[in-house]
Amino acid sequence: xxxxxxxxxxxxxxxxxxxxxxxxxxxxxxxxxxxxxxxxxxxxxxxxxxxxxxxxxxxxxxxxxxxxxxxxxxxxxxxxxxxxxxxxxxxxxxxxxxxxxxxxxxxxxxxxxxxxxxxxxxxxxxxxxxxxxxxxxxxxxxxxxxxxxxxxxxxxxxxxxxxxxxxxxxxxxxxxxxx
Amino acid sequence: xxxxxxxxxxxxxxxxxxxxxxxxxxxxxxxxxxxxxxxxxxxxxxxxxxxxxxxxxxxxxxxxxxxxxxxxxxxxxxxxxxxxxxxxxxxxxxxxxxxxxxxxxxxxxxxxxxxxxxxxxxxxxxxxxxxxxxxxxxxxxxxxxxxxxxxxxxxxxxxxxxxxxxxxxxxxxxx
Numbered sequence: 001x002x003x004x005x006x007x008x009x010x011x012x013x014x015x016x017x018x019x020x021x022x023x024x025x026x027x028x029x030x031x032x033x034x035x036x037x038x039x040x041x042x043x044x045x046x047x048x049x050x051x052x053x054x055x056x057x058x059x060x061x062x063x064x065x066x067x068x069x070x071x072x073x074x075x076x077x078x079x080x081x082x083x084x085x086x087x088x089x090x091x092x093x094x095x096x097x098x099x100x101x102x103x104x105x106x107x108x109x110x111x112x113x114x115x116x117x118x119x120x121x122x123x124x125x126x127x128x129x130x131x132x133x134x135x136x137x138x139x140x141x142x143x144x145x146x147x148x149x150x151x152x153x154x155x156x157x158x159x160x161x162x163x164x165x166x167x168x169x170x171x172x173x174x175x176x177x178x179x
Numbered sequence: 180x181x182x183x184x185x186x187x188x189x190x191x192x193x194x195x196x197x198x199x200x201x202x203x204x205x206x207x208x209x210x211x212x213x214x215x216x217x218x219x220x221x222x223x224x225x226x227x228x229x230x231x232x233x234x235x236x237x238x239x240x241x242x243x244x245x246x247x248x249x250x251x252x253x254x255x256x257x258x259x260x261x262x263x264x265x266x267x268x269x270x271x272x273x274x275x276x277x278x279x280x281x282x283x284x285x286x287x288x289x290x291x292x293x294x295x296x297x298x299x300x301x302x303x304x305x306x307x308x309x310x311x312x313x314x315x316x317x318x319x320x321x322x323x324x325x326x327x328x329x330x331x332x333x334x335x336x337x338x339x340x341x342x343x344x345x346x347x348x349x350x351x352x353x354x
Contacts, residue, residue, distance in 0.1 A: 076263065
């Protein structure tokens with residue numbers, strides 16, 4: 001019996017993905033101080049391995065992602081739920097990247113990547129503040145309490161993200177995928 | 180007692196397992212020259228409003244090919260370099276063929292590339308697809324320029340490599 005349990009333990013470890021982060025979902029808050037009522041995520045970027053997580057937001061909100069402390073000069077990238085829009089940040093306030101998206105274009109999971117801003121083997125430790133606020137919140141118009149920041153807009157990768165979409169097909173194996 | 184402890188450990192391990200759509204994958208370098216040869220075939224799903232995300236490894240100078248060979252709806256493919264502000268994206272490999280294909284020859288960076296595959300529209304559509312991931316020596320036929328578009332390169336969006344930077348520190352963040 002114990003042997004079987006040991007196998008379960010081993011398989012649990014073997015199937016654990018080696019991700020730097022996970023899915024995070026902060027609650028919407030109408031508070032009005034910088035980074036209020038959000039989530040504080042302490043992250044680590046390994047050498048040449050960006051820290052990657054997915055965060056949730058609904059369309060029409062203010063989404064704030066603020067690297068509030070860092071041991072190295074980091075940069076941040078945000079990719080929309082459709083993989084069609086993106087935005088980047090570097091040195092928004094001093095050497096810290098800060099994004100204040102207002103309004104967010106889609107409802108769903110946004111992919112966040114953070115790493116040292118240049119190609120280098122160094123390791124970066126940082127604190128990421130992630131908050132969701134109603135559109136118009138000062139969290140998307142202030143970098144810090146004393147510094148104004150223009151709200152950011154995600155931009156499309158190219159014309160293809162605006163093309164007409166074909167209707168989705170029923171969920172089934174793609175050709176050649178059936179077992 | 181011992182059994183209970185093990186069960187508790189298993190439960191805790193499962194509870195802390197992250198719910199990622201993918202994991203870190205490392206294909207082997209191969210000098211074969213047929214299309215998508217000797218790579219890894221990944222069968223995956225884009226959940227509703229939740230792109231598939233994984234990290235794959237490649238070395239500087241190699242040819243990296245990421246090919247969505249099958250899809251149940253129109254997806255786009257974004258690849259982020261180990262330096263996140265550098266990206267490459269493709270939605271349609273050619274006119275009339277909406278499957279994305281990224282092939283970058285002479286990679287600039289060694290490390291982990293973040294791959295994002297997402298449905299090209301909003302809504303609760305679930306998409307299943309097959310992604311072929313291969314690493315080849317620079318100049319391999321798997322990275323030959325497509326007839327309808329230019330050779331793909333990573334575009335650096337922000338970050339000035341010429342910026343004066345401080346030496347790396349070994350510091351703890353303040354609590």
